[in-house]
Amino acid sequence: MDAECPECGAKFTLPEDVVQGEIVTCPDCGVDLEVVGVKGGKVELKVAEAVGEDWGE
């Protein structure tokens, strides 16, 4: 699946079983990205939320 980092513009590929909501890391700039959509072989990404104090299990 083709993806493009919204932060640095790097183009990279993601595995076919990528799911909306997953977090991936840009191989170029290292920013955490959230998968917001998967359509027609293309993945839409946005910069992921920063870790919150109330995060956990």
Place this chain on the structure above:
Amino acid sequence: MPRLALLYDRIRWEEKELYRKAKEKGIELKLVDAKSKVADPYVGEEAIRRLYGDLVLQRCISHMRGLHYTAYLESMGLRVINSFKVQNLCGNKALTSLFLIKKGIPTPRTLLAFSQEAAGDAVERIGYPAVIKPVIGSWGRMVLALKDREVAQAILEMRGSMQGPFDSIFYIQEFVKRPPRDIRAIVVGDEVVSCIYRYAPSKDWRTNVARGGRAEVCPIDDGLEDLVLRVADELGGGVLGVDLMEGESGLLVHEVNSTVEFRGAASVSGRDIAGAILEYALKEAKR
């Protein structure tokens, strides 16, 4: 077959596994991003069912987001695993401890204080070493050992200068003498589906797998099973991660997790935990 929804704000390994297993089993599990929705209390039941199905598995990584979303879903008449009551009790260590103490479940000695000064008194009352934990949060974050008075003063001063709404709640606990491991038991409904030892990594005293701790299968004997199921039952049931320590006088329950991470437990025990959760959710949705 009932329809399920999985409420998330970030898909971890666990959520992906639930999604994958649901697909495999032909269970309808709709992924709902809690960040993208408006919780509108004015829509009708039909719209609610269309969006969320018959039962919601609440798996948000943000405790507050998941808790408030659950309040909304329950107010609209939907079943949520876990319930608001369970999430609220488990998501706040102060509430968990008070509940365990009230129910007579063995748990480490814990005191609460609501100012830096009173926290100092609480530490003196517990004795050294003591442990201070944030009431909200996981993965051993900001869990600190207060080895002596000097360390305690420095740490309490630091905590006293923090401005978060929960920073003025000081949770002080005895430092339990235990082997360098704790026990994580995963309960689904009325069954302990998996149980692991979590060993502290070499340069840490905390055993959280998130801190690099190692997992190993823990045999489930009757005493352990009875205690874990009693905790789950008293809390209100659901899918829970019960954490225990092997104290000198027996098992102590120190924490219960409401959106339990089970990657480590699944890999060492070989148990299909996601499958068990889905089957349980289907059964509950039919009730």
